[in-house]
Amino acid sequence: MLCQPSAGSLTMQAPAKLNLFLRVVRRRSDGFHDLETVMTAVNLFDTLTFEPNASSEIQLRVLMAGTRNQSSRPAAPIPTGADNLVIRAAQLLKDHAGISAGVRITLIKRIPSAAGMGGGSSDAAATLAGLNRFWRLSRTQGELMDLAAQLGSDIGFFLGASSTAVCRGRGELIEPLRFPTSLYFVVARPHSGLSTPAVFKQCTPGVSARGVDEFVHSLKQQGLGHTVRLLLNDLQGPAERLNDEVRQLREHFSKLPVLGHQMTGSGTSYFGICASLQQARVIAARLRAVGVPWVQVASSCS
Ligand code: ATP
DSSP, X not given: OEEEEETTEEEEEEEEEEXXXXXXXXXXTTSOEEEEEEEEEEEEEEEEEEEEESSSOEEEEEEEOOOTTSOOOOSSOOOOSTTSHHHHHHHHHHHHHTOOOEEEEEEEEOXXXXXXXXXXXXXXXXXXXXXXXXXXXXOOHHHHHHHHHHHOSSHHHHHSSOSEEEEEEXXXXXXXXXXXXXXXXXXXXXXXXOOHHHHHHHOOTTOOOOOHHHHHHHHHHTOHHHHGGGOEETTHHHHHHHOHHHHHHHHHHHTSOOSEEEEOTTSSOXXXXXXXHHHHHHXXXXXXXXXXXXXXXXXXXO
16 A cells, blocks of 8 residues: 655555455355455555545545546446445444544545455455544554454455455465565456355355465475466356356466466456566456457566
8 A cells, every 4th residue: 555645635545355265165154254365465456545525524526537448437426425445444443533523525436346356355444544643542453453353354455554465364364475586476356346245155065175375385485487387266157057157267368378367356357377578468468459458467566
């Protein structure tokens, strides 16, 4: 997360994430799932600006960023009221601190929604970290992590200091993973999105025998060339059964010279790992040429 203070206001850049590995271990008695996942933050950002509000209200304005020749239409409507994770995070922090201050927040959305790229979670993390500073609350990282866990599973990852991490449990047990080189991706999203609960409902937990330790060991010891063979996402099969556009993306990627490819999170976005930024640009152009509506080149955040 990048933080830029300026006179009276504060701007945060909230990154997207990609899941390089995602194993659904078991369904828990509380209805959530235990996961083993490796997430990496990438340089596709939503932007949040916090400005003073004369009233004690938390106000949110959501703007959709359009990029040239790319569909900025969200796959699912983004709530602008109390359901938006930005408002929920701001309200939770305000209640926790017991303050009366308000804030005007502008959210510029670039991360596709309902796409498995963690946009809402990242926005919530940027709100907790940004308002902690904007309201001069001095809450510790541990306190912010506790609030994050009350809001959702992936928010702790985005609050953490490491841009790549192994996350376990519901996602709240976070182990930083230092990775020496940048990873280059081409990321594509079809027209439609998928709801995370619907995809988990379709998934049979505990099917994949290979655990995250083997993936991490390979990444550290044998490098990317070997590790791309161990990419895994247990949610991809269920997502393909629910949404044919995910299967179509897999077919497009399987014809491209990427090192490896898979869906991220609960979909519908799909990524290929490329040998270089230049190769990622060439592949992105090929995907646009066959009509994929949203294609971006990205690299892992350092
Ligand atoms: P996940 O974190 O489960 O991988 P996702 O990346 O697939 O989620 P998000 O963009 O986080 O998808 O949005 C999931 C849903 O959350 C959206 O359909 C929307 O209704 C709701 N939502 C709430 N706040 C936000 C926000 N700030 N940005 C995007 N979606 C939001």
